[in-house]
Amino acid sequence: MSTSKRNGSQLVKKLSSPDGVSRAEVIKELVELGESAVPQLIDALSDGSYRVRMAAAKALGQIGDERAIKPLVDSISDSSKNVRRTAGGALADIGEPAIASLLDVLADEDKTARRWAVEALGKIGDSSVSQQLLKRLKDSNLEVRGAAITALGQLRSKQAIQPLISLLESENADLPRAAAEALGKIKGTVAIQPLISALQSPNDNVRQAAADSLAKIGSRTVPNLLECLNSNNHYVRRYVMGILGNIGDDRAYKALIKALDDPNDRVVRYAAIALGKLAKPAAVKYLADLVDAPSRSVRTAVAEALGYIGTYHCVQPLAKLLKDESWVTRMTAAKSLGAAASRTAVVPLVKALQDPEWSVRLHAAQGLGQIGQTKYAAEALRAVLSDPRDQVQQAAADALAKLGEEAVATE
Numbered sequence: 165m166s167t168s169k170r171n172g173s174q175l176v177k178k179l180s181s182p183d184g185v186s187r188a189e190v191i192k193e194l195v196e197l198g199e200s201a202v203p204q205l206i207d208a209l210s211d212g213s214y215r216v217r218m219a220a221a222k223a224l225g226q227i228g229d230e231r232a233i234k235p236l237v238d239s240i241s242d243s244s245k246n247v248r249r250t251a252g253g254a255l256a257d258i259g260e261p262a263i264a265s266l267l268d269v270l271a272d273e274d275k276t277a278r279r280w281a282v283e284a285l286g287k288i289g290d291s292s293v294s295q296q297l298l299k300r301l302k303d304s305n306l307e308v309r310g311a312a313i314t315a316l317g318q319l320r321s322k323q324a325i326q327p328l329i330s331l332l333e334s335e336n337a338d339l340p341r342a343a344a345e346a347l348g349k350i351k352g353t354v355a356i357q358p359l360i361s362a363l364q365s366p367n368d369n370v371r372q373a374a375a376d377s378l379a380k381i382g383s384r385t386v387p388n389l390l391e392c393l394n395s396n397n398h399y400v401r402r403y404v405m406g407i408l409g410n411i412g413d414d415r416a417y418k419a420l421i422k423a424l425d426d427p428n429d430r431v432v433r434y435a436a437i438a439l440g441k442l443a444k445p446a447a448v449k450y451l452a453d454l455v456d457a458p459s460r461s462v463r464t465a466v467a468e469a470l471g472y473i474g475t476y477h478c479v480q481p482l483a484k485l486l487k488d489e490s491w492v493t494r495m496t497a498a499k500s501l502g503a504a505a506s507r508t509a510v511v512p513l514v515k516a517l518q519d520p521e522w523s524v525r526l527h528a529a530q531g532l533g534q535i536g537q538t539k540y541a542a543e544a545l546r547a548v549l550s551d552p553r554d555q556v557q558q559a560a561a562d563a564l565a566k567l568g569e570e571a572v573a574t575e
Contacts, residue, residue: 176204179216187219194223202229209235209251214244221247225254230261237265240280252280256287263288267296275305282308286315294321301327310342317346325350329358332374337367344370348377356385360392363400375403379410386413393419398428405431409438417442421450432457433465440469445477452481464493471500478504483512491521498524502531510537514544522553529556533563542567 175197178190194201201223208220221239224232232254239251255262262284269281282300285293297319300312313331316324324346331343344362347355355377362374378385385407392404405423408416416438423435436454439447447469454466467485470478478500485497498516501509509531516528529548532541541563548560 173204175201176208176220179208179219180211180213187215191219191223191226195226198227199229202227202231206232206235209239214242214247217242217244217247218250221250221254225250225257228258230258233258233262233265236262237269237277237281240269240284241274241277248276248280252284253287255281255284259288260290263290263293267293270296270300275303275308278303278305279308279311282311282315286311286318289319291319291321294319294323297321298324298327301331306336306338310338313339313342313346317342317349320350322350322352325352325355329355332358332362332370337365337370340365340370341367341373344373344377348373348380351381353381353384356381356388360385360388360400363392363403364397371399371403375407379407382411383413386411386415390416390419393423398431401426401428401431402434405434405438409434409441412441414442417444417447421447424450424454429459429462432459433461436462436465436469437472440472443473445473445475448473448475448477448481455481455484460488460490460493463488464490464496467493467496467500471496471503474500474503474505476504476506476508479506479508479512482509486512486516486519486524491519491524494519494521494524495527498527498531502527502534505535507535507537510535510540514540517544517548522551522556525551525553525556526559529559529563533559533566536566538567 175190175194179187194205205220205224209217211217211220217239221236224236236251236255240248242248242251255266266281266285269277272278278300282297285297294316297312297315300308303309303312313328316328328343328347332340334340340362344359347359359374359378363371365371365374378389389404389408392400395401405420408420420435420439420442424432424439426432426435436451439451451466451469454462457463457466463485467482470482482497482501482504486494488494488497494516498513501513513528513531517525519525519528525548529545532545545560545564549557551557551560
């Protein structure tokens with residue numbers, strides 16, 4: 165037996181070690197041996213331990229030798245889900261040479277094999293398999309259909325847009341969620357209106373997936389989204405606000421200001437944050453009108469929004485929010501005052517160092533460090549070095565360090 169084969173056999177035997185770290189090191193050594201270790205690793209795919217079979221499959225994928233394709237295809241029907249997943253990933257790592265064998269599996273009676281074959285094909289990323297994957301959208305097994313949806317999204321298959329749109333109304337929530345996610349990866353404009361319609365789904369996960377995908381499609385969705393602001397469905401209005409905030413298109417500015425008067429607090433909350441993300445100082449006066457809003461979530465959203473704008477215009481309303489009855493709102497206001505980086509924020513932040521809630525004190529200390537104005541701040545921060553909370557003490561020490569060595573030295 166050659167030295168390389170002997171080394172390969174010895175290393176494969178070590179894969180049965182119960183030590184996960186050691187097994188990872190063994191896999192690395194086997195990969196370094198390369199093609200000389202392939203026969204021993206193929207044999208290990210039949211080992212009685214699923215951990216050994218997993219490790220062998222992983223190593224074979226990293227080595228990328230085509231001799232491993234057939235044994236790995238057999239392993240996607242393994243009794244262990246972990247082995248099946250690893251074998252599928254290994255075939256994806258081998259890439260194009262494995263495509264033909266994986267396509268053959270799509271007609272297999274074993275639904276498990278079909279599922280992992282579909283997933284591997286999606287990861288390989290060769291769009292030539294799109295037609296075969298489209299057929300799997302009608303597979304008798306739900307998991308195979310779900311894997312096909314995801315794979316078509318990964319392939320950015322334009323051919324899949326209409327079939328995926330038709331799945332947005334499926335009764336099984338997993339399929340429309342996956343279809344919405346895939347459409348966001350493909351980014352076809354024809355999917356914009358169907359995805360907006362999916363915002364009315366009774367399922368939270370479907371609505372969120374549709375919203376995320378519309379945000380990925382980007383500014384092309386804005387005209388359609390603005391038309392939805394008068395929807396009678398508050399879920400639609402709420403998600404539209406979030407999408408517009410993530411896109412950050414100035415065309416939404418006036419509509420977002422108007423939405424601050426929406427009768428639904430959640431819509432107002434997301435409208436405020438979206439408006440803040442546009443980072444227009446002119447929006448401060450509209451947000452400031454909500455610092456006394458009855459809803460805590462709205463007031464907190466205003467504090468967050470002002471932090472996105474981050475200019476001296478925001479200091480006065482944020483200072484008022486530092487006196488809010490809700491510690492969450494006060495904490496958010498302290499964080500946003502630090503983001504404003506204005507010396508006019510120093511006095512309210514120094515006062516916030518005395519807040520009864522430790523998280524407010526922590527963010528006040530961090531904010532003073534961000535602003536970097538030694539006057540007034542250093543003495544107050546030194547006093548906080550004896551705060552009962554270790555986290556606050558550390559934040560004060562870090563802030564003093566940012567203010568300069570002299571401030572630290574006088575501690």
